[in-house]
Amino acid sequence: MTPQHFETQQHFERTIDRDQRVEPRDWMPDAYRATMVRQIAQHAHSEIIGMQPEGVWITRAPSLRRKAILLAKVQDEAGHGLYLYSAAETLGADRGDMTAKLISGRQKYSSIFNYPTLTYADVGVIGWLVDGAAICNQVPLCRSSYGPYARAMIRICKEESFHQRQGYELLMTLMRGTRGQREMVQDAVDRWWWPSLMMFGPPDTDSTHTAQSMAWKIKRHTNDELRQRFVDMTVPQADALGVTLPDPDLRWNADRDHHDFGAIDWSELKRVISGDGPCNAERVAARRAAHEEGAWVRDAAVAYAAKHAARQAGREA
Numbered sequence: 001m002t003p004q005h006f007e008t009q010q011h012f013e014r015t016i017d018r019d020q021r022v023e024p025r026d027w028m029p030d031a032y033r034a035t036m037v038r039q040i041a042q043h044a045h046s047e048i049i050g051m052q053p054e055g056v057w058i059t060r061a062p063s064l065r066r067k068a069i070l071l072a073k074v075q076d077e078a079g080h081g082l083y084l085y086s087a088a089e090t091l092g093a094d095r096g097d098m099t100a101k102l103i104s105g106r107q108k109y110s111s112i113f114n115y116p117t118l119t120y121a122d123v124g125v126i127g128w129l130v131d132g133a134a135i136c137n138q139v140p141l142c143r144s145s146y147g148p149y150a151r152a153m154i155r156i157c158k159e160e161s162f163h164q165r166q167g168y169e170l171l172m173t174l175m176r177g178t179r180g181q182r183e184m185v186q187d188a189v190d191r192w193w194w195p196s197l198m199m200f201g202p203p204d205t206d207s208t209h210t211a212q213s214m215a216w217k218i219k220r221h222t223n224d225e226l227r228q229r230f231v232d233m234t235v236p237q238a239d240a241l242g243v244t245l246p247d248p249d250l251r252w253n254a255d256r257d258h259h260d261f262g263a264i265d266w267s268e269l270k271r272v273i274s275g276d277g278p279c280n281a282e283r284v285a286a287r288r289a290a291h292e293e294g295a296w297v298r299d300a301a302v303a304y305a306a307k308h309a310a311r312q313a314g315r316e317a
């Protein structure tokens with residue numbers, strides 16, 4: 001190791017120890033860079049694929065007000081994807097390459113978006129549970145050690161909080177409605193509860209990356225810690241709403257000061273992550289088609305930039 005390399009490595013370690021941020025031009029270990037690209041790309045892809053399950057309801061929203069709200073939410077998700085792709089670019093990743101890896105299955109996106117949205121209550125439950133889980137996971141990421149990621153997360157979390165509240169407000173409206181509407185909410189909760197718990201990733205005993213990501217302060221809590229926090233936060237909200245969470249083993253444990261909950265079907269998470277969930281093929285096919293159909297826009301933007309640069313060069317000459 002050269003003295004210069006030793007110094008840069010020490011600088012990196014001091015930055016982490018002092019809870020400061022690693023910035024794009026700083027030296028970082030190759031494995032830190034690779035982990036950040038992996039996590040940020042997966043997060044960005046989740047936001048973009050995550051537009052699909054709710055996006056299909058925009059044309060069928062029950063009122064103009066609900067349509068405007070849903071349009072804004074789905075548009076926010078596109079924005080989150082774009083900040084995150086930009087954050088990955090600061091690490092040297094290429095946006096086209098990340099898209100190619102997503103549509104060929106070489107980079108992942110969150111398991112949660114491989115489930116179908118069967119009724120409008122699913123829009124509310126996604127806001128409440130899926131955005132709620134995302135907030136639990138992402139608020140600590142605002143203190144993640146990689147500066148551009150941590151800063152992107154601040155705005156994303158603010159918007160996710162708004163999304164969660166809109167979901168809860170939609171569900172409260174339905175719960176005040178007819179019996180059929182209340183049943184629709186309960187059915188959506190029954191279908192989304194367990195997949196929401198799986199969003200936090202495999203149990204700590206099976207998590208490949210947690211130990212190293214915690215040492216680098218990329219992750220601030222383990223998957224199981226965040227899952228527990230989500231359960232504790234959600235149970236009183238379910239009570240206030242008047243729905244039952246579909247877990248007979250869910251109960252307060254005064255000794256632990258937490259809720260106990262039933263066993264998660266980890267084989268389902270493995271299946272969905274490996275491409276065999278209810279909607280994986282549909283989600284990736286839709287993303288691939290959008291990418292191919294958008295080729296002319298990218299070509300036009302490149303042609304315009306070249307024309308503009310040539311004109312500028314001509315003027316300067």
Ligand code: BYC
Pocket residue numbers: 038039042043044046047050051077108109110111112130131134137198199200201202206207208209210213219223273
């Ligand atoms: N789904 O060692 P582990 C949103 C993979 S979008 C799929 O624990 P790590 C929203 C994991 O990648 C929310 N794959 O990994 C958008 C790894 O495989 P690789 C998205 C999963 O990284 C629209 C392997 O399993 N949020 O909020 O330490 C509408 C072993 O796992 C999943 C983020 O992406 C999963 N659920 O921890 C509404 C947050 N879980 O990569 C809402 C940022 C695990 O080695 N990401 N895997 O091939 C993270 O915080 C972490 O990456 C995770 C996983 C907690 C997800």
